[in-house]
Amino acid sequence: MNAPTALSHLVPEIRQREVPQALIDALKARFADQCSTAMAVREQHGRDESSFEAPPPAAVVFAQSTQDVADAVALASAHSVPVIPFGVGSSLEGHLLAVQGGISIDVARMNKVLSINADDLTVTVQPGVTRKQLNEEIKSTGLFFPIDPGADASIGGMAATRASGTNAVRYGTMRENVLALEVVTASGEVIRTGTRAKKSSAGYDLTRLMVGSEGTLGVITEITVRIYPLPEAISAAICSFPSIEAAVRTTIQVIQLGVPIARVELIDVNTVRMVNAHSKLGLREEPMLLMEFHGSPAGVKEQAETVQELASEHGGKAFEWASTPEERTRLWTARHNAYFAAIQSRPGCKAISTDTCVPISRLADCLLDSVAEADASGIPYFLVGHVGDGNFHFGYLLDPNDPKEREVAEKLNHDLVARALRLEGTCTGEHGVGLHKMGFLVDEAGVGAVDMMRTIKRALDPKNIMNPGKIFAL
Amino acid sequence: MNAPTALSHLVPEIRQREVPQALIDALKARFADQCSTAMAVREQHGRDESSFEAPPPAAVVFAQSTQDVADAVALASAHSVPVIPFGVGSSLEGHLLAVQGGISIDVARMNKVLSINADDLTVTVQPGVTRKQLNEEIKSTGLFFPIDPGADASIGGMAATRASGTNAVRYGTMRENVLALEVVTASGEVIRTGTRAKKSSAGYDLTRLMVGSEGTLGVITEITVRIYPLPEAISAAICSFPSIEAAVRTTIQVIQLGVPIARVELIDVNTVRMVNAHSKLGLREEPMLLMEFHGSPAGVKEQAETVQELASEHGGKAFEWASTPEERTRLWTARHNAYFAAIQSRPGCKAISTDTCVPISRLADCLLDSVAEADASGIPYFLVGHVGDGNFHFGYLLDPNDPKEREVAEKLNHDLVARALRLEGTCTGEHGVGLHKMGFLVDEAGVGAVDMMRTIKRALDPKNIMNPGKIFAL
Numbered sequence: 001m002n003a004p005t006a007l008s009h010l011v012p013e014i015r016q017r018e019v020p021q022a023l024i025d026a027l028k029a030r031f032a033d034q035c036s037t038a039m040a041v042r043e044q045h046g047r048d049e050s051s052f053e054a055p056p057p058a059a060v061v062f063a064q065s066t067q068d069v070a071d072a073v074a075l076a077s078a079h080s081v082p083v084i085p086f087g088v089g090s091s092l093e094g095h096l097l098a099v100q101g102g103i104s105i106d107v108a109r110m111n112k113v114l115s116i117n118a119d120d121l122t123v124t125v126q127p128g129v130t131r132k133q134l135n136e137e138i139k140s141t142g143l144f145f146p147i148d149p150g151a152d153a154s155i156g157g158m159a160a161t162r163a164s165g166t167n168a169v170r171y172g173t174m175r176e177n178v179l180a181l182e183v184v185t186a187s188g189e190v191i192r193t194g195t196r197a198k199k200s201s202a203g204y205d206l207t208r209l210m211v212g213s214e215g216t217l218g219v220i221t222e223i224t225v226r227i228y229p230l231p232e233a234i235s236a237a238i239c240s241f242p243s244i245e246a247a248v249r250t251t252i253q254v255i256q257l258g259v260p261i262a263r264v265e266l267i268d269v270n271t272v273r274m275v276n277a278h279s280k281l282g283l284r285e286e287p288m289l290l291m292e293f294h295g296s297p298a299g300v301k302e303q304a305e306t307v308q309e310l311a312s313e314h315g316g317k318a319f320e321w322a323s324t325p326e327e328r329t330r331l332w333t334a335r336h337n338a339y340f341a342a343i344q345s346r347p348g349c350k351a352i353s354t355d356t357c358v359p360i361s362r363l364a365d366c367l368l369d370s371v372a373e374a375d376a377s378g379i380p381y382f383l384v385g386h387v388g389d390g391n392f393h394f395g396y397l398l399d400p401n402d403p404k405e406r407e408v409a410e411k412l413n414h415d416l417v418a419r420a421l422r423l424e425g426t427c428t429g430e431h432g433v434g435l436h437k438m439g440f441l442v443d444e445a446g447v448g449a450v451d452m453m454r455t456i457k458r459a460l461d462p463k464n465i466m467n468p469g470k471i472f473a474l
Numbered sequence: 475m476n477a478p479t480a481l482s483h484l485v486p487e488i489r490q491r492e493v494p495q496a497l498i499d500a501l502k503a504r505f506a507d508q509c510s511t512a513m514a515v516r517e518q519h520g521r522d523e524s525s526f527e528a529p530p531p532a533a534v535v536f537a538q539s540t541q542d543v544a545d546a547v548a549l550a551s552a553h554s555v556p557v558i559p560f561g562v563g564s565s566l567e568g569h570l571l572a573v574q575g576g577i578s579i580d581v582a583r584m585n586k587v588l589s590i591n592a593d594d595l596t597v598t599v600q601p602g603v604t605r606k607q608l609n610e611e612i613k614s615t616g617l618f619f620p621i622d623p624g625a626d627a628s629i630g631g632m633a634a635t636r637a638s639g640t641n642a643v644r645y646g647t648m649r650e651n652v653l654a655l656e657v658v659t660a661s662g663e664v665i666r667t668g669t670r671a672k673k674s675s676a677g678y679d680l681t682r683l684m685v686g687s688e689g690t691l692g693v694i695t696e697i698t699v700r701i702y703p704l705p706e707a708i709s710a711a712i713c714s715f716p717s718i719e720a721a722v723r724t725t726i727q728v729i730q731l732g733v734p735i736a737r738v739e740l741i742d743v744n745t746v747r748m749v750n751a752h753s754k755l756g757l758r759e760e761p762m763l764l765m766e767f768h769g770s771p772a773g774v775k776e777q778a779e780t781v782q783e784l785a786s787e788h789g790g791k792a793f794e795w796a797s798t799p800e801e802r803t804r805l806w807t808a809r810h811n812a813y814f815a816a817i818q819s820r821p822g823c824k825a826i827s828t829d830t831c832v833p834i835s836r837l838a839d840c841l842l843d844s845v846a847e848a849d850a851s852g853i854p855y856f857l858v859g860h861v862g863d864g865n866f867h868f869g870y871l872l873d874p875n876d877p878k879e880r881e882v883a884e885k886l887n888h889d890l891v892a893r894a895l896r897l898e899g900t901c902t903g904e905h906g907v908g909l910h911k912m913g914f915l916v917d918e919a920g921v922g923a924v925d926m927m928r929t930i931k932r933a934l935d936p937k938n939i940m941n942p943g944k945i946f947a948l
Binding site: 117119120121122161162163164168172173175176185189190191192193195196197198199200201202203204205206208209211212213217228229231252255256257258295296298299302355357358359360361362389390391424425426427428429430431432433437440441444445446448449450452453455456458459460471472 | 591593594595596635636637638642646647649650659663664665666667669670671672673674675676677678679680682683685686687691702703705726729730731732769770772773776829831832833834835836863864865894898899900901902903904905906907911914915918919920922923924926927929930932933934945946
């Protein structure tokens, strides 16, 4: 077993279940070179973008079809061995770690867009299709898939963690945009949930039970999502503010007025400095909002005028506009490079990302107090936020060799989550619970609701083989 | 036991479980005159707007608080007796019938709006609040709750059946608009699901598991829903078409172009004649679309011009516009009175309402073939539809004393649902499964998915006391 990490007190005990050689033999027999036990492959599948560590899975199956997934799960089930679905490995809360041992099912080769129903604004994909790939493949239809969590995540992984990101303020999250799923259950059976109809009252909403279940109830093998006509007009703008409070208060008013803004992202002054240093953008070093407006040319103009007026009431200045794709790309570079710029600002550091979301009226209270605490801590950080949804992320930039810094960062995160919960918010807006937020989930949902989740898990996965040890202790 | 109805072959066997006198005594002791066993009260709580019949519940508890509901459920659980939540009784598929006996829990007295968070565009209500009451109580805030299933249903009932209606094409259904719930579970425990944050990735989506569960997993005792700024401008229009096909094809194009239309309702020529006779509206006796546009004055104008152009390409004519609330009310009278006008068109009749929903591109195929079949059957009918969502309702007007007519109507419905499923649609867009669509649910979702629903039900309600005999046989 690996040495415990500095955070091991925060994550459940690592209880490795035995993976019998008979299972490995059976997997090799069934999957031949689609099954690997090479240490490098196992290690690559035993981690994600979090800073947690655990021993790697005992084997990796590279599934190429639903039948592959079903057979792998059935074999694992026969030996009561855990299975962990793997997309591109971009999850952030330790979702992919084999904390109870087991095998990884990599769905990256299941990367086909199965059908594009442009007339219905739906598309059906295999789980390994990434969001950028999807948008590339549907580009010629004049339609797009708006959900953008930053990373070029797989659609399967995005469904499993109920991902969202910059466009969610206008287009919703995976919760609103997944219409139907194909899922391999814990017994290796294949079921379908939902239809391509836009709405339905036909029984329990299994689709939304699976969305956000983080691989603990089944392996998603097919996803039907909504897509949208590319807006006739798109306009992007950057606006600088004298304070972070002014930027946040502008956002709150934009949302309360019902302006259908497509993106409204906060970048704090720290982060502006980092992206200036990283990408030579020459941005004014003040807190800023990056905004995007979608609609008809007249509609976009109208939205932009409304927002500009609200911003100027809060001292917002230096609106910089971009209407061509090239200009927009330049403006959005600041947002898209924030993470890398931040990491490079402190060589050798690791980032711990927070992810609270509060009702919009509480955003200023939640965010400003947390900024004050982060400033006082002395830990370098970046701050970005999908503030139109009340969702924001601090990234604390830690020296991985300094346990004290980790402790301070965890304390900052703890206090931030506690504040968000007091303000009727959630401990995770879009990253999921994984290993890291089990305690916070109980604080948020209460023992009764978490017990209900556990009861569902036990009923649907009686051997506890589907990504066990995530969301709640079991 | 009552005589079996003509439809008894379609609904599960009525298996009355015994309600012991000890439970009645305990309820009387706990609830005094909040508990009634008067036959008239029981009979009123033993039916809904469907044409199904079953013996009434043994008692009715008029809950005034969450604690009342919890205590009633705990007592029923102690005696393994079914409980059936009751709002206003407007459900359409037999949801409220005590097919396995038990007691009714009437939540109509839990009718308080608990908090209005105008700044967050959320409101929290007790389950007995009706949608019209809610809109009345929030009127002064400049906000509104858009979901309009026709009936002045309770918000609790609307959540339980995943209701939607005319505005869903723009604002979504209860699925998209419920943020959080308080629920009394099968053991009488009180849990909370969700928060007021707009999005969350915190564990299983219990909120959406409860929404649409038709009282089979718990009794909803508090609901937090999204509300919206009243649009700056609203404009309504009626447009007549040379054929139902032309009206449907116009709708399909409107949706495919991404026009954010707020309502687009189809009324067939039969129904126009009925409302003309009923309400003296003098409408042109042709198939028509009723539309409503929400937005800024310029946005509404732009949407309306786009739609008018599309309609005229399909022979749409006689656009009649209404921008004042009074004019709009006059236009919408046709839609709102359709049901009553239809019922009065055949004195003594009963209506059986269908409720399929298909992907928008399949709407013409699904609807036109069904119109041809209905015309050929000789059964009088009305036809209305939330066609922007691909959802429509035939109402077959039956002589309740003519079993032959019922049989023909059920055959029409059966063929319609089968067609919708072939076209990748759903057997119920917004009415729910109840007693009537259990078989169709299996056809739609498959045995595996329905088994998963049943497994969840058994796990969360091991005594099978929460509205048993609905959604699936158990």
